[in-house]
Each structure stands twice: as structure tokens, then as C-alpha cells.
Amino acid sequence: MAGRALADLRRELHALGMTTEERDVFLTRSGDPMLSLAPGLIVWAGSEWFRWIGERNRWRYHTTGDPAGAARLVRRVYERL
Incomplete structure (x- = not known):
């Protein structure tokens, strides 16, 4: 489920002009995926x-349940870095 959520978020970030690659995706010890977008900006x-x-x-x-909304919020943080 979390993997699908991250894929949805990546799709929405791409629609906003922020491309991510597979190498940006990591797994926590518990197996939850996280996305490294920039130094200091990691999305779990x-x-x-x-x-x-x-x-x-x-x-x-x-x-x-709202990956598009999350992508907009993450993008704001990314643009300020």
C-alpha cells in the first residue's frame, strides 16, 4: 500500500515538473518507502x-488519499531550498 502511495506521489510531482528517479527511492528498516528529493527533503x-x-x-x-495535494505542499518546500 505505501509503495503504491509513493508511486502516486511521484506521478503527481512529475505533473508539477518535479521528476524523480528510482534511485531517489529508499526503504526504511520497517519497509516503508521514502523519497529523497533534495538534501533535507525526504518524504516518507x-x-x-x-x-x-x-x-x-x-x-x-x-x-x-490525496497525492496531488501532498505534491503541491512538498513542491513548496522544495522551491524554498
């Missing part, structure tokens, strides 16, 4: 939530 995909560190170094969460 769980079964229900995407999470990343956003503005003011605070955790941000967004439901995996």
Missing part, C-alpha cells in the same frame, strides 16, 4: 500518511 510514505519536514523544521503530514 506510510499506509495512511505522507510525512516530511517542512517550514520551521516541523513535521508535515498529508493523507495518502
Whole structure:
């Protein structure tokens, strides 16, 4: 499930002009996928939530049911790096 969520997020990021490659995808010890977009910007995909560190170094969460919304939020952080 988390793998599918990450694939959906990558598709939505691509639609926004942010391409990702397979080499950007890693697995946590528990097997959850994560996407490394830039130094300091890693998105974890769980079964229900995407999470990343956003503005003011605070955790941000967004439901995996809305990958387009998550992609827009992640893109904002990416553009500020």
C-alpha cells in the first residue's frame, strides 16, 4: 500500500515538473518507502500518511488519499531550498 502511495506521489510531482528517479527511492528498516528529493527533503510514505519536514523544521503530514495535494505542499518546500 505505501509503495503504491509513493508511486502516486511521484506521478503527481512529475505533473508539477518535479521528476524523480528510482534511485531517489529508499526503504526504511520497517519497509516503508521514502523519497529523497533534495538534501533535507525526504518524504516518507506510510499506509495512511505522507510525512516530511517542512517550514520551521516541523513535521508535515498529508493523507495518502490525496497525492496531488501532498505534491503541491512538498513542491513548496522544495522551491524554498
